[in-house]
Amino acid sequence: MNSVLKIEKKYADSITNLALDTLKNNKQALIFVNTKRSAEKCAEEISKKLKQSNKELTDLSTQSLKAVSKPTRQCKRLGICLEKGIAFHHASLHAKQKDLIESNFRKGTVKIICCTPTLAAGLDLPAFRAIIRDVKRYTNRDMVNIPVLEYLQMSGRAGRPNYDTYGEAILVSSSDGQKDELFEKYVHGEPEEIYSKLAVEPVLRTYLLSLISTKVINTNDQIINFFSKTFWAFQYKDMNQLKITINKMLKLLESWEFIQFTDNKFRATVLGKRITELYIDPLTANQFVINLEKASNQIKPIALLQLVCNTLEMRPLLRVKLKEYDDFQEEMSRYEQYFLTDEPSMFDPDYDEYFNSFKTSLMLNEWINEKDDDYLMNQYDIGPGITRMKIETANWLLYAAYEIARIQQKQDILKEIIKLKYRLRYGVKEELLPLLKLKQVGRVRARKLFRANLKKLSDLKKAKPELLAQIIGSKKLALDILDQVGVKIETNNNKGQLSDFSQRKV
DNA sequence: GGACGGTGAAACTTCAGGTTGCCTC
């Protein structure tokens, strides 16, 4: 189309004007920005300009606040935006909130989503307009233009097959000069070549070990032959360089005792085989092997957490911010006596990441001491979505650590790892673990029961149904819990008062 | 005269993302 789109310039901010224009035409838009903060701000600005709200939106807003037990400032901000049918969307949101926003955008309740690239790929969430505000993004100390591929991903969200005959992808420039540049680079530009990632050492060592332990390739010739047929080799053509890298990785795997070379064949050791099954980076596995060797049954949760946080799999780690530096330094000096890993020197380039791994493990440590999302956001500047992601990864790594410790016959720490895994999954102190066997009981309800002196399942068996219902805040749930511990209750009628409970011995 | 509050400019700080992977007190 060659026609020029006329947009009313009611406000100074062109994004807001575009959003309002979209709404005026009764259409929907996705607005892509380059930071989480911008996404929130952008949504907020647009929603401020809108007055109308309806019950559907108010309900939606309330629902979004219920995603976590104590709403964070991020949740509240989202709630305010949703009241106007506007949302922001990025990785820090709780999965429930993301689902809510996505499904309500599909339904048409939510009209505008300001988002980071989360919504660019993978998800099928088309809109009439895809508005791309930022084409620059910060990547390790530099602002760089995003790849054309990514621009295409974002603009590809425009146009809903079943609703519109066409869509509009709008790339916003900040000046006339930039306009031509953007047009050349993105609109007329060719997407980048795709490059093989196999040459990256963590990837290469993972696949080498995997191929050897599944016996796909075992001899030197087979190995070279296999890799010479990969896209990597096709792309770089330099088989000599390839051989050097492969040999380096083989030596490494051998020195870590994940593979052995006998009778002209590479074979995976028991440990190596399990590491492949666990799908962790052999480097991580080796760190676990070395450090778990030092562990005793006196090991502290923070030590295990720090061990798993100090891996490539956990990246990106929480960053220690400038302001926090001294505080975390002090905090770390309190805990480092328990650590299994060796602390690099302060002048070592690895020190920052080590420090970050400590911050991350401290966050997880707070989680297992029942700190809520609101607290974690204020203290660590981390949203529910990221928290859950880190918990899940840490949990997987802890399982890997468990398996390695098992093979190492470190019986004394196995129990500690299992306990920690459980605590991590539910975000509870050790004392609540017995109660978590119950379905429908998580960290919040378990804590309520514990406070009421119902600390074990046997305590629950003796609990008065009325009291239990009061503690848990639901009669139905109280009955369900009693049923789970083997106490059958009959009610006189379903709508009855709590006093309608009658207990029957079983 | 001093406490307080509002304002705005300058200084400072920070910055996207589930590729997956396990199923266990």
Added chain:
DNA sequence: GAAGTTTCACCGTCC
């Protein structure tokens, strides 16, 4: 590189 946040100087008002 730029948006967002914090800091700080400045000014007016009130008691």
